Amino acid sequence: MSDISTLPRDGLVAVVKRDCPTCVLAAPVLAELAAQGGIVVYTQDDPTFPEDIADRIDDTGLDVSHRLGIEIVPTLIRFQDGQDIGRTYGWDRAEWERISGFQGIGAGLPAFRPGCGAKNVEPGVIERLKVRFGETGLESRRVEIGDGEDEFEAMFERGWSDGLPVVPPTEERVLRMLAGTTRDPQEVLGLCPPNLIPATVEKIAINAVMAGCKPEYLPVVLAAVECVLDPAFAMHGVLATTMFVGPVVIVNGPIRRQIGMNGKGNALGQGNRANATIGRALQLVIRNIGGGKPQEVDRATLGSPGKYTYCFAEDEEGSCWEPLSTDFGIARGVSAVTVFAGFGLQGVVDQKSRTPESLTRSMAGSLRGIHNPKLAPACDAVLVVCPEHERTFRNAGWSKRQVYDELYRLCEMPADPLIAGADGIAEGVKPALAGGTVNKFRPDGLMIVRAGGGAGMFSGIIAGWSTPGPTGSLPVCREVKS
C-alpha cells in the first residue's frame, strides 16, 4: 500500500490500472520513460502491472490516486519542487511528449486513445475515500456505537425509529444519498416543527437513508419536506392535533416513472420501495429533526397506519384528466409533489353505475359521510378515482372539472336534518343555519386524482383535518428540483 510520501518531489508520475486497455497499450511507453529518465508508476488494481516497470507502487488502497485527484487512467503528471506542473489523461502522444520532455515515444502506437475511468472515483469507492480522509463536508454530529451494541437496537434505543428498523446512516451511505441532489448539503429548507429546527439537506438525507430511500428518491423527499414546511400546510398543527391526520404525499410528473413509483394496482398499499420509503422519510424528518413524537407533541387519539408512510403516484398515463399538480399551476410534464393532511382511506364501492350521473351520486353519498354525516363543512378531501370509475367519466366525455362541479353540487345539503340535535344526534351544525343549505366542502376543498389497478370498481376517499382551508392546513404543491 502507498501513501503520498512515496511521491517524488521532481519527476514523472503515472497512475494506471490493468483493467484499462489504454493503460495496457501505454505500458511499453511507461517502460521507455523508466529507461530514459525514471518514472514512478502507481497501479490501482493489479500490483503486478505493468510488468516491465520494476519500481511500480501498489495503490490498490487508492490513497495516492485520491490525493492526486485522478479521474481518468492512465494519467501522466510532471512534478517540480513538489508541485504538479502539468498532467494529461489517456494516451495522447503529443501530450505525453510535452509532459515527459521526450520525443518520439510510443512509436508504432496510434496517436491517441481515450483513457478509462479511475477506480478511486467509482461510486461507492469515492465515498469511502472521502470518509477515510475526513473530506465528507458533513456537519452532523458523529454518534459512535459501542462495540457491544447492535447498531439496529442502538438506533431504537436512541429514539430514532418510527417503530420499524431503520437503515444505519453511516457517513458513506449519507454521502451516496446526497449524490441524488445537486443542492448544497447545508442548504436550509425551512424550520421544522414542532421544535423549529433548521432542516438542512444533509439532515434530511440522513433520515432518507434511515427510511430506506435510494439516492434518486431524495429530490422527491426534499420537495415533500418543502411542502410541509410551508406555513400554509401548518405542519405543527397537523402534528399536534388529536385527529388522525398526517402528511399524504402525491407525486406527479416524469420522476414517478424514473424512480419506479407505483400509481397502479395497490398504489396506496405496501410493496413499492419508492412509495414506502419517501413517505416514511418525511415522517422521520418530522420525528428526528423537528422532534415531533407520539404522546409528546403528537397528540393523536388514534393516529393512522398512514403515519408510518403515505405516498403514492398518480397514474397519469392511463388518465383522461390533467394531473393533480396542474391544479396548482404546475405544467404537465413537470415533476411535482403535493402534500395533503389526510387520514385513512374510505372506500367508495360502486360496481353498477354505468353513467357519470349515477357514479357522481354514489361518490357524493360517500363523501357526505366523511367525519360524520351531520358535519358540514367537514374537511378537505382527496378523491382517488380508480381506472374503472374513471372510464365511466371518460366514455361520457366528462372533464375533471365537470366531475368536481357535479360532486360539489351534490354535496350541497339542506341544513335542517344536520342541525345539532336533529335525528336524535347531539352532533351537528349550528342551529342558526336552519332553513338554509350547507356544503360538505369549502370551494376547491376536494381534489381528484386517478390511481389504482385496472380491475375493481373501488375508488377511495382520503379525508382531511377538520380545520380545512387558510385557517388550518392547505394542501401544498412544489416542483421537484434536481
Added chain:
Amino acid sequence: MGVATTEFIDAAAVQSKYLGTDPAYVFVPHPVQDRTDTELRQMADDHLDKILALLVKQAR
C-alpha cells in the same frame, strides 16, 4: 440505578462505553463481604442521599 463498590468504577465506565449507555451508579467503599451488619447499615445510611438523587430529576 445501581450500587457497587469502588472497585467497579473502571469496569462500569468501560462497560458503559461498550454498551453505549449513560450509567447511573453510586459507589460505596470496597470490600463488603467482611463487614459487620452495623457497618453495612451505616454504609446504607451514608449513601442514601446519593442514591435518591439518581432516582429523581437532577437540579440543573
Added chain:
Amino acid sequence: MTVLLDPTSERSPAARERLVRPDRLEGLTVGLLDISKPRGDVFLNRIDELLTERGITVKRYMKPTVAKPAPLPLAQQIGTEVNLMIEGLAD
C-alpha cells in the same frame, strides 16, 4: 466501531439517554433488586427501611444467580411493577 450521523436536532446528548426521571419519589414504587452477592441483602434491607420511612413503596426482587443477567420474566415483572429500580450490591 460503527460511526453514524445523528439524524436529530442534536439538542440532546449523543449517548443513549437514561429514561426520564420523576420530579419526586412520593407515591411511586421503587424496586430493590438483590443481585445475590453475599452480604448485599444487609445493605438493601437498610435501604428498604429508609425508603419505607419516607413513605415510598418498596418491592423486593432477587436474581437467581450473580453470574448471569436477570432472566427475562423477572425483568418483565419488574418493569410492570415498579417505577424505579435500585440494584446492588456489586463488590
